Amino acid sequence: xxxxQINQFGGPEVLEHVDLPDPSPKLxxxxxxxxxxxxxxxxxxxxxxxYLAEQTLPLIPGAEISGQLNDGxxxxxxxxxxxxxxxxxxxxxxxxxxxxxxxxxxxAGGLLQGLTALALVQRxxxxxxxxxxxxxxxxxxxxTLAVQLAKRAGARVIGxxxxxxxxxxxxxxxxxxxxxxxxEDLGAAIRxxxxxxxxxxxxxxxxxxxxxxxLEVLAPLGRLVVFGIASREQRQVSTASLLRGSKAVIGFWxxxxxxxxxxxxxxxxxxxxxxxxxxxxxxxxEVYPLSEAARAHEDLxxxxxxxxLLLDPSS
Numbered sequence: 001x002x003x004x005q006i007n008q009f010g011g012p013e014v015l016e017h018v019d020l021p022d023p024s025p026k027l028x029x030x031x032x033x034x035x036x037x038x039x040x041x042x043x044x045x046x047x048x049x050x051y052l053a054e055q056t057l058p059l060i061p062g063a064e065i066s067g068q069l070n071d072g073x074x075x076x077x078x079x080x081x082x083x084x085x086x087x088x089x090x091x092x093x094x095x096x097x098x099x100x101x102x103x104x105x106x107x108a109g110g111l112l113q114g115l116t117a118l119a120l121v122q123r124x125x126x127x128x129x130x131x132x133x134x135x136x137x138x139x140x141x142x143x144t145l146a147v148q149l150a151k152r153a154g155a156r157v158i159g160x161x162x163x164x165x166x167x168x169x170x171x172x173x174x175x176x177x178x179x180x181x182x183x184e185d186l187g188a189a190i191r192x193x194x195x196x197x198x199x200x201x202x203x204x205x206x207x208x209x210x211x212x213x214x215l216e217v218l219a220p221l222g223r224l225v226v227f228g229i230a231s232r233e234q235r236q237v238s239t240a241s242l243l244r245g246s247k248a249v250i251g252f253w254x255x256x257x258x259x260x261x262x263x264x265x266x267x268x269x270x271x272x273x274x275x276x277x278x279x280x281x282x283x284x285x286e287v288y289p290l291s292e293a294a295r296a297h298e299d300l301x302x303x304x305x306x307x308x309l310l311l312d313p314s315s
Contacts, residue, residue, distance in 0.1 A: 129154025
């Protein structure tokens with residue numbers, strides 16, 4: 001089979017398109033013929049081995065796939081790794097059958113980031129009707145879903161994006177306002193978009209100076225949820241500042257949700273049900289041939305993309 005393999009850690013240049021033996025499934029596993037592999041920003045961290053989970057070489061990246069079993073069943077699955085390939089051996093307990101109304105693009109594009117967006121909006125930020133929510137990277141895979149979910153919860157949504165084209169997309173998904181994520185004074189730009197007022201929640205994934213600006217712009221009882229550090233610039237928080245402002249900083253890593261089947265099952269059913277009913281739009285950016293995974297990573301890192309990026313192992 002064809003796959004993308006990493007034999008040394010580094011940037012997009014270390015992603016090699018190679019021939020590998022077909023997977024040999026264990027007794028509890030089944031082979032999925034991959035139709036689409038999801039690309040996530042975390043994959044760029046995995047290639048450098050600077051993410052939350054330690055990586056080992058050789059590595060086939062990729063944490064989500066949609067595809068078909070040899071018996072014809074259509075499935076989607078979350079993985080630890082191995083998704084950038086034509087075939088993957090997956091434990092049967094991790095397979096989720098797709099509703100007929102959900103296609104392979106929507107499945108691979110919506111599962112991981114949809115679960116993230118649902119957890120951010122509902123469980124971590126606990127968004128309530130009438131509140132104002134700021135969504136970072138609002139034109140990305142998680143962001144486009146989080147914008148829609150926050151609107152469904154009755155919130156006023158301010159999306160952050162780096163270009164006018166992306167901001168127009170965010171407004172088209174229902175955001176009440178869209179702000180340049182590269183604004184010189186990000187906090188002031190957010191307050192201007194919110195009629196001069198502070199905000200109730202921020203979904204944050206960039207790190208660095210944006211974290212400082214967004215924490216400062218939180219209203220009393222506000223919540224800032226960290227679900228990424230794309231800039232690789234970490235921050236420390238003063239407990240006194242949290243106390244004075246009655247603010248909360250909450251971290252979220254999807255890996256912990258995946259260990260809670262009592263929480264995960266209902267969220268997956270809610271997510272796939274909303275996609276099947278067309279109540280939630282999975283915004284697909286570009287579908288790259290598997291052989292162009294390195295280009296996909298380059299585009300993602302350079303912020304040249306919008307929506308969810310996918311790989312097509314058949315092209």
